[in-house]
Structures are given as C-alpha cells and as structure tokens.
Amino acid sequence: MTTESRQLPMTVPMPGLPDRVTIYEVGPRDGLQNEPTAVPVEVKAEFVRRLLDAGLDTVELTSFVPQRWVPQLGDAEELLDLLGPLGTGRQRPVLVPNERGLDRALDKGVNAVAVFASATETFARKNLNRSVGESLEMFAPVVRRALDGGAWVRAYVSMCFGDPWEGPVPVGQVVDVCSHLMDLGCDQLSIGDTIGVGTPGHVVRLVTALDDAGIGPDQVAVHFHDTYGQALANTLTALQHGVRVVDAATGGLGGCPYARSATGNLATEDLVWALDGMGVETGVDLDALVSTSTWMAEQLGRPAPSRVVRALAGG
Template sequence: MTLPMTVPDPALPRRVQIYEVGPRDGLQNEAGIVPTAVKREFIERLVAAGLRTVEATSFVHPAWVPQLADAEELVAQLPLSGPASLPVLVPNERGLDRALAAGVRHVAVFASATETFARKNLNSTLDSQFAMFEPVVVRAREAGLDVRAYVSMCFGDPWEGSVPVDQVVTTGKRLLDMGATQLSIGDTIGVGTPGHVATICDAFAGVGVGVGSGELAMHFHDTYGQALSNALAAIQNGIVCLDASAGGLGGCPYAESSTGNLATEDLVWMLTGLGIEHGVDLQSLVDTSVWMAGVLGKEPASAVVRALRT
C-alpha cells in the first residue's frame, strides 16, 4: 500500500499513544442503533489493527445516550484482560457501580471547563461538578482502576465564546489533584488553532502537570479542518497521547456545532511520515473504517481512508 516518506524529526517524541474513541465517542451520535455484535466486531478489528487503547462504551443512562444502552451486554462480550485496554466512560457513581460490576479496569469521567456546558451536559455548575466526580474518582482508584478525566469545551464554548486558559488549567488540575491519572483536554467544537494548543500545553506545564509523560492528552474535533494541525502542534509541545476516532466518526450530542473527531487514519499517516512509532497497521485500520462506514451508510470523514480504500 501507499505510505508517506518517513522524515524523522529528532525534536519530537519517539512514540505517541493513540487513544481510540470510535466505539464510544464515534458512535454515540448515530441516530440508528448499531447492533451490539457490530460494536463488538468494531472493537475487535481496532485491536487487531494494533490499537492498544480503545474506549468501548459508556455506562450512561440510556435515556441520555440511547446508542450506548447495551453497555453491559457489550462489555460482557469483550476480552477485558486481552492485549488492549478497553476503558469505559462513567458519568457518576451509579455508572461506576455498573462498571465495577462488569469487571472493567479503566474508567473515565467527563467534566466541563465552562459554566454553561456544565449546566447543559451535567446538570451542575462549574464548581459543583467536582463534588459529583470526587467520589467516583476516589472509589475507582481505591478499587485499583485507572481514571481518565476528560475536560470539554477547553478551546471555546458555543454559548460563552472564548474560554480563559487559566480556567481550563484550574479545572484540569482539580481533577488530577483528586486522583485522576490522565487528563484529556477537549476541543469539543473544533475551534482551536496551533498557537492556542501551545499556550494550553505551556500553562499546564507551568503548574507541574506532566505534559511529556502522558499525564496530559489532547482531544481534537475537525469542525474547521484544524484537528490534524492541532495534533502536530500538541506533539511539538511534548504531548505523547492523542485521542482519535477511526474514520473520523463522532461529534458531541450536546454541542450542535461539533463535528467529527480527528481521524485515526489521518493521525497515523502523519505519525508515520514523522517517524514516530504508533503500533498501528494502517491498511487494517482503513479496511475497518470502510467496513464501519458501510454499516452506517455514510462516507468516511477521513481523507486517508478515502485515498486508500480498495
């Protein structure tokens, strides 16, 4: 197959972890319910392609996200002790209870960097959301689980506009201080640009967060076509974990202006060209995204998938 010419940059990290969010973030917005067996095969194919972190689902109330109502059924069919980590999102203590009962070892919580989104998405306030998350994080850590904390609306909010960088850092630092093992900083509506990425990385480094250790990850959406350039800026500023979604699937059900995630294939193509290790077989991943696009009856959002599909 066609691959880019590799031109390494010694200033960049040698390896980047891809945190695949397609089965959860990628599918949660789909109007048609995807059968559990298809979701399972999607996850299995992603793992077979070399992805070692694949977010499987969310233990959210079915009324909020009907697409993920089969979380228990799906997780029961997955190899939780297999070659890949299969984290799940838990919105609250009830979600954590379900995750623990299902035997998962990696969970994530979903916080907001803005007041308005906290109210709309969490039925909370910017400050009171931490009281909701703290028992989830503490209990999960006491049970020996890794806990990722997503922070949404970090680059802009459709209701509030620009989001102060210090507000993003304060939110993220509070989640780390309560025990979260990793932060994923989200450009939920895709308005970020490379300079903005660099500023946020610098601000977190300034308060002692391990930007180059994997403690800080980035999650980009491609609403304005900036996801890949923002991913490169993140890598140039030391980030070694990036969220991505196979085929560019995804969006946010609570933000109407949000479109698909950074496509995993586009990220893999760039990393390959930079000589950065990622462990993913690109053709296998492309074939998986073509298959899933066929299941969903839509064109893949990934430029690399469109270029390489057979």
Template sequence: MRTPQVEAATGLPASVTIYEVGPRDGLQNEKTVVPAATKVEFIRRLEAAGLQTIETTSFVPAKWVPQMGDAEEVLAGLAASGGDATGRRRPALVPNERGLDRAEELGLEAIAIFGSATETFARKNLNRSVTEQYAMFEPVVKRALADGMWVRAYVSMCFGDPWEGPVPVDQVVEVAQRLMDLGCAELSLGDTIGVGTTGHVHRLLEALGHKGIGPDRIAVHFHDTYGQALANTLAALRDGVSVVDASTGGLGGCPYAKSATGNLATEDLVWALTGAGVETGVDLEQLVETSVWMAAQLGRPSPSNVVRALAG
C-alpha cells in the first residue's frame, strides 16, 4: 500500500494522540441500527490498528439516540472478546447520573460529558438551558472523580450554530471554563457543523489560554462540512494541541444538528501526520482495511479521501 513521503514539518508536536470517535459519534446518526456484534468487531479492529483511545458508546436513553441503545451489550461483548475493557482506552459518553450508574455498573474508568456553547443546542440536545446544564453535570463529575474516573468535557457549537449563527468566542470560553471548573481533565472543542476556519481556531485557543486552559488540556473535534477539518486540526496542533478527535472512515454527524456532516476522517489525519513526521502509533494499512470493512457493513463507500485513494 502506498504511504506518504515523510518530510518533517516544523511547528508540530512530535506525537499526537488520536481520540477515536467512530464507534460512538461516527455511528450515532446512522438510520439503520448497527448490530452490537458488528460494533464490537469494529472496536477490536480499531484497537488492532493501534488506536489506544476509542470512545465506545453512549449511555443516553435509547429513545434519544436509538443507535446507542445497546451500550451494555457492546461493552459486554468487548469484555468477552478479551483485552483491556476499562480505563481511558474505552471511554463512554454519559449525560447524567443515571448514565453514570450504568457506566459504573459495567466497570468503566473513563467518561465524557457533553455540554453546549449555545442555548438552542442545549435545549435540543440536553433539554436544558446553558446554565441548567452545569447543574446536571456537576454531580456526575463529582461522583466520577470521587470514584477515580477520568472525565472529559465536550463543548458543542464552538465555532457556529445552525440556529443562532456565529458564536462569540467569549461565550464559548465561559462555557468551557465552567465545565473545566467542575474538575474535568480534558476539554474537547467541537466544531459541530464544520464552519470553523484556521484563524477562528487560533483565536479561540488563545482566549482559552488567557483563562488558564492551555493546549495541554485541550482536544479538537472538527467536522468536515466545508472541507476545513484537516486544516483546522493542523492549525490547532501548531498552537500546541496534541489530542485530536477523529472518526475512522469520516463517519459521523449529529442527530440534533442536520447540517453536521462527517467527522475528520482518521485515515486522512494519519496520512497527513505521517507525512509530516508526527508519530500517531496507528497502522494506516490496517486502519484503511477496517474502514473498508465498516463501509461494507453500512452498505456505502467510505467518505474518507485517503480510503478512496488507497482502496479504490
């Protein structure tokens, strides 16, 4: 299989941690429910390709996101198939204390909460206002930390909202700071509808830094609606970020934001970083094979440019 010519780029970190969201964010918007056994196989293949952090599922009610209604079955299947079934390798999304109860019953050691930077999306996604979301998350984070869990905070709509339009940087920073003040270890900045640009990325990271949230505590999560996900990611890396959310095959979307198309494809990210001399620990050939396999399960070709080029 063809590989990129390596020419080390200046200004980038020596290594990048890929936070793989394909099994959760990548599949959550699929209209046809993917069998739990297929999800288990997907995660096992991703781990075999070298991905060390894989968000496996979400403990939201099935009536909200039917695709995630099999969380217990998926995690039980992973445990039965061997390997490390706990810890930061396999975090899950947790919306409230009921979700945390389910996560703890299954022995998970890492969770993520998901807040919104805008009122409209908070209402649609959480049935809460922006202010009310903190009250919902506070007992979740407090309990999780007391039990020794690792907690990540997502903030959606950081770069634009389909209902409210542009989102002021200061508004995003305020929400991010409130969530991180709960005690979360990592903040993932979500460009949920893919409208961000490189200057906007720099401005937001700079503003967060002024509030004491440095790039060592930040991950970036870009959707590729306008083809800007990889450019925005590289801009964030040049500003010191070293954790990137990506979805194998470019799968993804948001059930509450119809303009949110696929995530940054993990293969596209790995190709770019490999060529720039940045270590990811991921075997690109195995990753592409996994993406082709998953695309066959979904009955359509992968939207990833690198997958199309290498497997075409």
C-alpha cells in the first residue's frame, strides 16, 4: 500500500520574470474590513505576528477611518498598541482617508501610510462622499504632511478595470487619476481591479499607458480581486511587464463594504505557490503561511478561499 505524499511545485524558471517579487500583504486591512462579525483585536494582532513570522515584511495593518464607516477597523489605535515595535526593515503601512486619519496614525508613530482614491466618479462618491477631483484635493495635504514627516506614502486607485455602476473604465481616465496622485509625491501606486473583471490584455494596456505617462512599472503595484478567477493570470502578466510589487491577502480574504461585487483578493498562498514554482524569490515560508490561514479560518468560522490552502491543509 502506498501513502499519498504532499505535492510541491517543481521549480521551473519562466523567462521574462523578475528574480524577486515583493508581496504587499493586505490581509489584516483589506482582508478583514468586510467581515460581518467583529474580529477581536487580540486575534488581529496575532494574525499580523504570524504573517511577519512567515516572512512577509510588508503588512498593511489597518485603516484609520471613522468607526462608523468601517466598524471592523475601529480598533486601529488599540491594534498598534498591542503590536508594539515590529522590528527593523519591516514596513507596516496603514490606510488614512484624510488629515484626521493621518493625525491619528502619526500620533501612533506610523511611518508608512496609504491614501485610497477611485478612478470613477460613482465609486468616489460611495466610498469617500466626494467627487474624484474633490478627493484628490483632500489627499494633497495628507500626502504633503506625511512626506514632510518622513513617512513613505502609497496611493491606491480603485476601479481601474471596471466599475459595477459605470461599466468598463477608459484607460486614459485611470491614467489621469494616477498621474494626479503621483504628482503629489507618492512613493508607490497600487492599481486595483476592485471587482475582478480585468484580463491580461487589459493589464498590459494599462501598465504600458502608465509607463508612457511617466509612471514606470518600478513605481507600480498591482491589486487584483479574484471574482472571475483572473487574479493570478493578471498578476503574472504584470510581472512580465516590469511590475515587482503584488498586493495579496492571506487565505484570499477580502471584499469592499462599498462594492458588493468586490470579492476576495488574490490569495497570498496561491501567489507564493506559483512564484516558488517559477523560481521567483519572495522570502515567504509557504508552510507557515498556510498554517496562518488555517488558524485564521478557524477564528472566522469558515474555510479559506485559497485553493493552495485547501490543498495543503487537506480541506
């Protein structure tokens, strides 16, 4: 009788890919923000610690939004107090929607922040209660003050590939919003497929258009949701066109409280499995990551969406 052995990917390098990719882990913030049941802050802190122990050096911790906007993240200060120092060389960004959010973050000693804009008017209104132009005006002092204080600043742009109310989003419209944000001085741009409708050709067109506008792939991160099963294919395409930073959420957690069609993020485990198989270094321990996802799924009372977690954890 034979015993079935656990399978791991054969390492076969693929031409055109980078030697190393930085994974920007969004599980504690984007992954948990839409959970209907409150997750205890102690569980969130343990989640972050486990992610760091698995080798993820960039972990987005939380969002300094008003609790009435996103109740799940109303414990931002308490979370940072529980975590304390996270060691040198590790980035722990937080999302800040406005100057008040920035003040709260800076009071806690945060040195990396992110602002969150929309490529479409409808989502800007639903998410920030402002037009695109008004939201960019709101972010200008946030970015300036953060940079003046020595913080690293990321700009998210959502609905870059499609919008549930407006439909397909013109590439030029996306580039225009991205350019305005990068002109403020942001260090990195994350382009988001919030409802997961993008496909590889669309990714190439947008990354190329951004490069033509002076925003090179070395400044760009990609943030794909897996609604239609395209997140990993889109990510691979972006990497083949110079992108080196990928947003992902452990277990494939995620969603958006203001767009019901936004489902889970690209699962970090699925990404690491693929990159390991192609010989691309991430610094992430896949076994530790799967263990973390399995533990977090127990806390949430449901299985992790990640296919790799289900395969390696046996269910």
